[in-house]
Amino acid sequence: MTTVVSDTGVGPLLRGWREQRRLSQLELALRADSSARHISFVETGRSRPSEEMILRLARHLEVPVRERNALLLAAGYAPRYAESPMDAPRLASLREGIERLLRGYEPYPALVVDGSYTVVAANRGIGLMLDGVAEHLLVPPLNAMRLALHPEGLAPRIRNLREWRRHLLDQMERQIALTRSESVRALHAEVAAYPAPEGAGDERTVGGPGDPGDPADQEAPYFALPLRFEHDGRVLSFVSSISTFNTPLDVTVAELAIETFLPADPATVAYLRSLPPFSD
Structure with a gap:
């Protein structure tokens, strides 16, 4: 399977995962030690999240490893996780x-x-x-x-x-x-x-x-x-x-x-x- 990166940026992607997990911005902020204001700014593109913040939010949203790479790419960062063939x-x-x-x-x-x-x-x-x-x-x-x-x-x-x-x-x-x-x-x-x-x-x-x-x-x-x-x-x-x-x-x-x-x-x-x- 290949990773598909949206051209809409990391914010809408994170919002999609949050909504799929049925969490409010406040609930996600409390879990990720952030603020609802900052989560809102990230989702709307007013704030560019750090690599660490993306991975922290992805972890609390239970985003699969493959899709964490997609989030990083959408934010302009390099993928964090390798994809090795089984015979590697x-x-x-x-x-x-x-x-x-x-x-x-x-x-x-x-x-x-x-x-x-x-x-x-x-x-x-x-x-x-x-x-x-x-x-x-x-x-x-x-x-x-x-x-x-x-x-x-x-x-x-x-x-x-x-x-x-x-x-x-x-x-x-x-x-x-x-x-x-x-x-x-x-x-x-x-x-x-x-x-x-x-x-x-x-x-x-x-x-x-x-x-x-x-x-x-x-x-x-x-x-x-x-x-x-x-x-x-x-x-x-x-x-x-x-x-x-x-x-x-x-x-x-x-x-x-x-x-x-x-x-x-x-x-x-x-x-x-x-x-x-x-x-x-």
């Missing part, structure tokens, strides 16, 4: 750490995506989900949202597709609101328009395995919305967790997300433990 030497320790984390999580599935949901790394546990996915969806670069929701992807095997689809679309909508990413906006429009696969499951998650209202639901409730999909004649259930890096100083690193899938019921745990260990 300076990210060698990051790549090594991610690979070690993914291997250590096996046989449970785990993957890493960038800000556009392109898969940049995955472990061998992900193969459980990719089994049966159409070949054209497996041509790099893989996209996690397309893999999940395309009618020739994982979607036909997801038992609670309606719930899981809504979860993924909501996730993308939150990201669009946070980052204003045009690439994610276009991806959202694409996957939201996918037709439901013929015969796709419409199971609803009530509280645990089995049918809605089954007593077993009360004995082993799910603690989060599970992804329930068919694999090799059985239904596997996972709940996902997403991790990001704290205070990143690189645009690429700031947009990485590590998603891990934890078995959500005893049957899934037992099946995964029955699999032969992966060999390097």
Whole structure:
């Protein structure tokens, strides 16, 4: 993704972020140790903010790292944050750490995506989900949202597709609101328009395995919305967790997300433990 700089200056850009975060000038001033008068002057262009002030306001407005560079450029300053390709030497320790984390999580599935949901790394546990996915969806670069929701992807095997689809679309909508990413906006429009696969499951998650209202639901409730999909004649259930890096100083690193899938019921745990260990 490229950084787009508005020709209207940094003031309107900062005002747009403030309004999106639903903060008044006074509220932002109090958080940033400034004054509402100064915030007003910055937004209207009557005062040129320092580089430090721009970064301070961006931090309190939770502006993504990529867009902080855009704010600096709009004010006439150099970008503060590099955007390194994943194979850059300076990210060698990051790549090594991610690979070690993914291997250590096996046989449970785990993957890493960038800000556009392109898969940049995955472990061998992900193969459980990719089994049966159409070949054209497996041509790099893989996209996690397309893999999940395309009618020739994982979607036909997801038992609670309606719930899981809504979860993924909501996730993308939150990201669009946070980052204003045009690439994610276009991806959202694409996957939201996918037709439901013929015969796709419409199971609803009530509280645990089995049918809605089954007593077993009360004995082993799910603690989060599970992804329930068919694999090799059985239904596997996972709940996902997403991790990001704290205070990143690189645009690429700031947009990485590590998603891990934890078995959500005893049957899934037992099946995964029955699999032969992966060999390097």
